[in-house]
Amino acid sequence: MNKGRNILLLMIVLLGISVLTFFTIFERNNKNGVVDGVRYIVESEQDGVKTLKFYFHDKDRVEEAEAIDNGDTVTFTISGYGYSYEVDKKTYSVTEKETGGEITESPYKTYTKALFKQIVKGKGKFVQIWQSIVVGVILLAGGLIILFAEEIWHIIKRKGPDEIPQWKDMNGIKWAGGGVIALGVVLLLVFVLI
Numbered sequence: 246m247n248k249g250r251n252i253l254l255l256m257i258v259l260l261g262i263s264v265l266t267f268f269t270i271f272e273r274n275n276k277n278g279v280v281d282g283v284r285y286i287v288e289s290e291q292d293g294v295k296t297l298k299f300y301f302h303d304k305d306r307v308e309e310a311e312a313i314d315n316g317d318t319v320t321f322t323i324s325g326y327g328y329s330y331e332v333d334k335k336t337y338s339v340t341e342k343e344t345g346g347e348i349t350e351s352p353y354k355t356y357t358k359a360l361f362k363q364i365v366k367g368k369g370k371f372v373q374i375w376q377s378i379v380v381g382v383i384l385l386a387g388g389l390i391i392l393f394a395e396e397i398w399h400i401i402k403r404k405g406p407d408e409i410p411q412w413k414d415m416n417g418i419k420w421a422g423g424g425v426i427a428l429g430v431v432l433l434l435v436f437v438l439i
Contacts, residue, residue, distance in 0.1 A: 254388050261384045268371040268437060275367040280360040287364075297364070299323070299356075312364065319365050321356075328352045332365045376436040380429050387425030394418040 277286045284300040293314035300307055310323040321330040327348035328341045339361050341352040372380075390397065394415040399408075401418075 251392070254392055258385070258388055261381065265372070265377045265381055265433075268433070269374055269377045271371065275364065278363060278368060280363050281357040283356065283360055285360065285364060295364075297321075301355075319361075321361060321364075323356070328356075330356065330361050332361045334365060337362045337366055372433070372436045380433045380436070383429035383432060384426055387422045387427075387429060390422030390425060391419055394422065 275287070277284070279285075282302060286298050286300070288296045288298055290296075295312040295314075297310045297312060298307055299310060308323055308326070310321055313320050313322075317334055319332045319334060321332070322344070323329070325346055327344060327346040329344050330352075331340050331342065332338070339358040395410060397418050398410045398415050402410075
């Protein structure tokens with residue numbers, strides 16, 4: 246048994262557990278984001294009132310809004326816009342109201358329900374617990390393949406226990422373990438970015 250290799254694998258496992266725990270426990274900040282082509286930035290927040298700016302693909306178009314937290318609901322009023330929006334903080338249902346301003350489009354053409362839900366609800370955790378478990382199992386499988394490379398070599402090559410392979414003889418098995426670990430890392434990135 247190679248103690249250095251085992252210590253390295255143990256450190257990698259501990260690092261993997263730390264990263265998965267971080268992504269599972271901590272929530273992303275909700276000061277900015279992009280939903281359905283509209284970027285929002287919270288400019289200020291004081292006494293339950295948020296001042297926001299909305300940015301669009303058209304670089305000249307920037308709109309300001311105010312979000313007032315009324316306890317059970319949050320009301321969004323957009324400057325010069327024909328609708329205001331109310332989001333229920335329990336069900337996250339969105340209802341629109343006409344403000345008396347100029348109405349040039351349907352209420353959810355520019356500002357979708359998903360946008361207001363995200364501003365109120367937040368972006369949530371980076372990774373769900375089930376996603377973290379899936380990634381953890383894949384990373385563990387890759388680590389175990391590398392850790393037990395010698396035993397796997399004996400099974401594949403059908404050699405006796407008295408024959409001891411060189412580390413270079415197990416390159417294919419090590420690469421397979423590394424590939425499984427790489428698959429786990431890619432899957433984690435997919436879960437984080439989605």
